Amino acid sequence: MKRAADIAMIFIGLIVILQIATKADAAARSQIIRQICDNQLENNQTQFVPNFVKTTDLLGAEIRSSFIGTAHVGTGPDTNYGLAQCYGDLTTEDCILCYAEARTVLPSCYPKNGGRIFLDGCFLRLQNYSFYEEDLGPNDIFICGKTTNNNRLFGNTVTRAVTNAATDASRRNEYFGREQMQVPNTRNEYVYVLADCWRTLNQSSCKSCLQNASATILKCLPTSEGRVLNTGCFMRYSDTNFLNPLAITSSSSQRGKIIAIVVSVVSSVTVLTVAVMIALCIYKRKYIQKKRKGSFIDAKKLAKILNDSRLNFKYSTLDKATENWSESNKIGQGGFGTVYKGVLPDGREIAVKRLFFNNRFRAADFYNEVNMINSLEHKNLVRLLGCSCSGPESLLVYEYLPNMSLNLFIFGDETKRKTLNWEKRFDIIIGTAEGLVYLHENSKTRIVHRDIKAANILLDLRFRAKIADFGLARSFQDDKSHISTAIAGTLGYMAPEYLAHGQLTEKADVYSFGVLLMEVVTGMENSRNETTEYTDSLVSIIWKHFKRGTVAEVFDPNLMMHVYPNINFQKDALKVIHIGLLCIQEDPSLRPSMPKALRMLANDDELLPVPSNPPFINEETMEFNITQKLLGDDDSSSVATISHDLFYPR
Structure with missing residues (x-):
């Protein structure tokens, strides 16, 4: 299996090299300029979705060979008509990349019955009616750049270059024109223009669309950039060279075609081989997972x-x-x-x-x-x-939950920071601990959350804690000491043994909970400490103060503004920090279980042992470990997946 993995890595390297070679003289220009969704909803969801998917598949197959694709699937109001086209100076590979981006984004228009998306290198439109001969429409717009060029000669040059490109495009069968023109009395100042019609138009409609675009785009002057997004055509001018080199039409062209065919064949074989390897890995993983109860x-x-x-x-x-x-x-x-x-x-x-x-x-x-x-x-x-x-x-x-997430209060603005006094923060700590105990002690399967952090602790109207975001959670049976799984979570909250080896137990949640305790008490974030006073991680800061006996110096100042007549705030906060350090000890066997941690928090008579050194996982070490994991430096097959705030992000 190791030899097969090595072969797969070699093939992947070849793909990367081929892609780099292709990119040397061209750019996919897959930046999204504007997406426009229709106002009406689809007629029949059951028919619309499969028709939509099949239409985009057909377009993708056509655009690979001819830079343009048209397709329609279905009947009546549920028919999907599609048009995709790349602009005339893209290579085949970049055209495919641009279309892939458009196809990924346009479905976000759903459940509207149609939409169009303009990228700087291609165009995609889907509707429930035939629109192929439309050249102008109510959704036509122009977009101007943000910088200006007040040189009068620049404006004159834009006007001439736009006219030339539009005239060129309306005369050719390719429906494509471009122009590069130097601004008079300048050494290195040029104007670059691209004009492109959809090839479903006749010559007359193409000319009409480009004439409209030419007049419209000049409204962007004196800005240095302008685009027109018309129903039947696209036009752009810029003082920055965005144009790709055109293919050479000489004897070397035949050589280029041969090279392209060879590259295509090699790429296909490469992709097929890698696909087979991936399929084998997926099959093996699925076979193992099916033998486990409690799997997906x-x-x-x-x-x-x-x-x-x-x-x-x-x-x-x-x-x-x-x-x-x-x-x-x-x-x-x-x-x-x-x-x-x-x-x-x-x-x-x-x-x-x-x-x-x-x-x-x-x-x-x-x-x-x-x-x-x-x-x-x-x-x-x-x-x-x-x-x-x-x-x-x-x-x-x-x-x-109207108060949203805990991180908004402990890392937010001063008003929110002052909202949570110590009693509220301690109740949130206890509630979070009780929720984790329930997950870890579940009668059917033990559940590890894998992403405990302030952003995933939601607060109700009375500031009671509720654990959210179970997308990364995993369950396993009582007869298993741990499971090996892909790394997933948030840097700064992941236990060292999990980050290094992918071995997941409840103690990974305990570690994250320990980091959370420190954040609640200090109001500082372990994964993003941007203060000028401290350059170390929060864990490192807390440990140094704990050894000196000066932990009170890093308490959140907002906690000091409240009066606590019935409790010894500083004593309780010190205890919470102590328990937090016990939870983040490098050796997972030394960390308390969540039931034990809850008892320590809730009872004053629980004996607290002296914590051992925390792992001091700083940002640099984390990045190194993740890199080693991705490069396969150990014997596990996990892949690093660093999560974002999925529910109520910052």
Whole structure:
């Protein structure tokens, strides 16, 4: 298996080299300029989604060979008509890359019945009617740059270059024109222009579209950049050279074609070989997982279960509840999705986590979170109300917690920092500990959360803690001491043995909980310490003060502003720091279990042993360990996955 892995790595290296070689003389220009979604909803979700997917597949197959693709799938109002086209100066490889980006993003228009997306290198449009001969329309817009060039000669040069490119494009069968023109009386100042019509237009419509674009784009002067996004054409000018070299039309062209064919064949064989290797690894992993009870439920089966259960919400219901995903209702943004506040018809406030995924790994996380949290019920765990698992998006519906997440209060602005006195913070600590005890002591399967941090501790109206975000959680049986799994979590909160070897136990959550205790007491964040006074990690700072007996010096100053007539605040805070240090000891066997940690926190008569040295995992060490993991420097097969704040991010 090791030899096979080595071969796979060699092939992957070849792919990277080929891609670098291709990029040397061209750029995919896959930057998204504007996406426009229609206002009307699709007619029949059951038909619309598969038609949409098949249409984009057909377009992808065509665009590989001819830089343009048209396709339509379905009948009646559920028909999907599609058009994709790359601009005339892209290479085949860059055209494919640009289309891949467009295809990934445009489905976010769903459940609208159509939309279009302009990139700097290509265009994609899908509708439920035939639009191929349209050249102008109500959605046509122009976008200007932010910098200005007040040289009158620059403006004159833009005018001439735009006219030349438009004339060139309307005369050629390629529907493509470009111009490079030097600004008079300057040494290194040029104007670059690209004009492109969709090839479904006739010559007359192309000319009309480009004439309109030429007149419109001049409205951007004196800015140094301008674009026109018309229904039937695209135009851009800039004082920066964005144009790719055109193919050489000489005898060397034939040589280039031969090279391209060879590269294509080698790439295909390479990709096929790597795909086979990956498939074997996936098969092996799935075979092992099927032998374990408590592993992932098959995604397709779970999707059907969810569709037929009380948990399922109609997409239209959630769309309406969030006012069509209004920006004003957005309450969080993370790397894998966005969270919106919504109000159901019965008046209930909800939080909807909106995930758009286009691969099975994110889908697996979605189904895992639904399955995991639906089987749990505890006052300190966020309550799942339901989900929607149809269409190109998947949605999770939670109870709405008005105070959102703990990190907003302990790392936020001064007003929020002052809101949480010691009593409230201590109650949050106890509630979080009780929630973790429930997960670790679950009668059916032990559950490790894997991403305990302040951003994943939500607060209700009375500031009671509720653990959220179970997308990375894993469960295993009582007869297992640990499980080996891909690394996932947030740097600064991951236990050293898990980061180094991928060995997961409940003690990984204990470590994260220990870091959380220190953050709650100090108001400083372990993973992002940007103060001028301290350059070490929070763990390192706390340990140094603990040995000196000066921990009180790093207490959150906002805690000092409150009066505590019935408690000894400083004594309690010192105890919490002590327990936090016990939780983050490098040797996991020395860390207390969560039930033990809870008893230490709740009872004053519990004996606290002297903590041993923490691992001092600083940012540099973390990056080194992650790099070693990705390069396969150990014998595990895990891959580092660093999470973002998925629920109520900062």
